[in-house]
Amino acid sequence: ELNVKVERQALEFIAEVCEGDARRALNALEVGALTTPKNAKGEIVFDLAVAQESIQKKQVNYDRDGDQHYDTASAFIKSMRGSDPDAAIYWMAKMIYAGEDARFIARRIVICASEDVGNADPRALLIANAALQASEFVGMPEARIILAQAVVYIACAPKSNASYLAIDNALDAVKNKRVQEVPVHLKDASYKSAEKLGRGEGYKYAHGFEGHYVDQDYLTINEKFYEPTDQGFEKEMKERLRNLKKGAS
Missing domain, CATH: 1.20.272.10 (Zinc Finger, Delta Prime; domain 3)
Known part of the structure; x- marks a missing residue:
């Protein structure tokens, strides 16, 4: 049920413009009520401005919350x-x-x-x-x-939902499979005692290698979440990943 507050000036305007055409008047009231946002009190204020706008519009079957x-x-x-x-x-x-x-x-x-x-x-x-x-x-x-x-x-634009599928597949893996621990070589080694604990040991800094890439395990499980398509720019990304893996093998 809509909480509509109709101002007298708005009613007088509609009555004058509609000249006794009840259907047109009701249509204007309905259009205004359905297309005017509620105020902070949850009321739809049907004022003169709303009436002037509504009387010009034909009714469109559209409910803002339904x-x-x-x-x-x-x-x-x-x-x-x-x-x-x-x-x-x-x-x-x-x-x-x-x-x-x-x-x-x-x-x-x-x-x-x-x-x-x-x-x-x-x-x-x-x-x-x-x-x-x-x-x-x-x-x-x-x-x-x-x-x-x-x-x-x-x-x-060309279309791809590969990223959308990737995150949903990864979320499903986290939710329904064993949650993986971070490999030792990927753990934070920025604090003083980290080296003594072996954290970060064996990590290969990608920028120190040709092509800024080095073959390295970043995930302890053999899962593939991102499957790039042959659409648009993603085809180039797919080819780049393929070349990186090929060069490392």
Whole structure:
């Protein structure tokens, strides 16, 4: 149940503009109630400014805290993931038109940039984060342009969820398998008595070797969490890792 406080001036404005059209008046009230954020007291204040804005808008089936909110956000994210810039822009437009918080939209863009683009195009996360900061700086309605630029870039970028899968697989290993101890040669040896305890013994400093790489065990178990794809820049990363291992063998 919505806690809506309608100011008299707003009602008078709607009554005057709607000229007896009850359906139009009710639509304006509903649009205003569903698209106006709550104040600190949890109230939706329907004042003259809200009335003037609502009377110009057609009703959009969108509830800020219910299924329509999450369904539209889901369609938005999946459209970016699916490399469809037109669909992604449309679902974002629906959210903006319905009064969605720009920060909510920007956060979804940042998440998608990392989860679905990842290292296939590392610039995607930089652009998404820049859009988050810039949209907060300029505010609406101009923020829509900034958000749209980021959405189009991410939708058109090559896709990889390899980093997302890597951390989830590693978390699963920590949770469900024996937790590994840090190997002696990787332990902190920065304090005075560390050498006496054998901490750090046998560690090979990568920068002291050709190519700034040396074959060394960094994990005591034979687990592979990160599986780079052949998408975008990640293909170069995959090739580099392969060459490092080949040169060390």
